[in-house]
Amino acid sequence: MPDPHELDPTQQSLWRPLRLLQASMDADIARVYTDARIDGLKPSYVLELLRLHARGPMTITELAESVNRTHSALSQKVAAMREAGWVETVEGRDARSKKVTLTGKARAVVGRLAAEWRATEAAAAELEAELPYPLSQVVTDMEQALERKSFHDRIAEKLAQDPEWG
Template identity: 80%
Template sequence: MADTPAPDDPTQQSLWRPLRLLQAAMDADIARIYAERQIEGLKPSFVMELLRLHAQGPMTIAELAESVQRTHSALSQKVAAMRAAGWVETVVGEDARTRKVTLTGEARRVVDRLAAEWRATEAAVADLEAELPYPLSRVVTDIERALERKSFHDRIAERLSDDPAWE
C-alpha cells in the first residue's frame, strides 16, 4: 500500500515538525491579513527585506543578505521571486558592474501597511508569549546557549558515530 509508511521510515518521528507547522500556520494567517487588504502576491517571507530596503534604500544582494543575516545564495533566490512577483527591481549601481535591489512603485505604496503589520505581529507574538509559562524567545536563547557549549554539528556527528548505518 502506498499510504502505509515503511516501518523503518525515520521521518515519521520529528520533534521539530510541530514548530515548522506552527510557523507555517502563523504565516498563513499573516498572508490572510494581506489578502483581506487586497495586497496580492505578497508572501510573509518577503516583508523583512521589503522593510529593510525601504528603511535603508537600494542595496546589492550581498548587502541585503548581510543586513537580514541570510546567505547570498538564499537572498538571490528570494530577490528573483520578489522581482517575479513585482515587489522589487534591480537597477544599475554606482558603477556599471553592480546591480542594486530597490522597491517597485507597488511596494512603496504598501510599505507603510507592511510596517504596521510587522508591529502588530510582534505585539501579537508578545501577547502569546505572555500567555505561556516558557516563552519561545526564551527557548531560542536557551538553545543558542546550549549550542555554544556543544554545536549542533557535533551533537549529530556524535550520534552518527554510534550508528552502524552511517558507516
C-alpha cells in the same frame, strides 16, 4: 511485523510540529494580506521590503548581510520578489554593480507592511505572555547550549554510534 516507526524514521520528529506551527502562523499573516487586498505578497518577503524601505537600495550582498542570510538564498528570493513586482534592480555606482530597490507597487504598501510587522510582533508578545516558558527564551537557551556544543557535533556523535551510518 516490524514497527512502522522503525522502518520510517520520519514518523518521529521533535521539530516538525514547530515548523508546522510557524507555517500555520505565516498562513494567518498571508490571510491578513489577502483581507487587505495586498495581492501576491508572501510573508517571507516583508523583512527585505521593510529593510529596503528603511535603508534604501542595496546590493544583494548588502541586503543578505543585513538580514543574516546567504547571498545565494537572497539572490533566489530577490528573483522571486522581482518576478512578483515588489523589487527591481537598478544600476549601482558603476555599470558592473546592481542595487535592489522597491518598486512603486511596494512603496505604495510599505507603510501598511510596517503596521502589520508591529501588529504581528505585538501579537507574538501577547501569545508568549500566555505561555509558561516563552519561545524567545527557548531560542536564547538553545543558542547558549549550541555555543557549548554545536548541533553538527551532536549529530556526528549520534551517527558515530549508529551502525547504519558507519
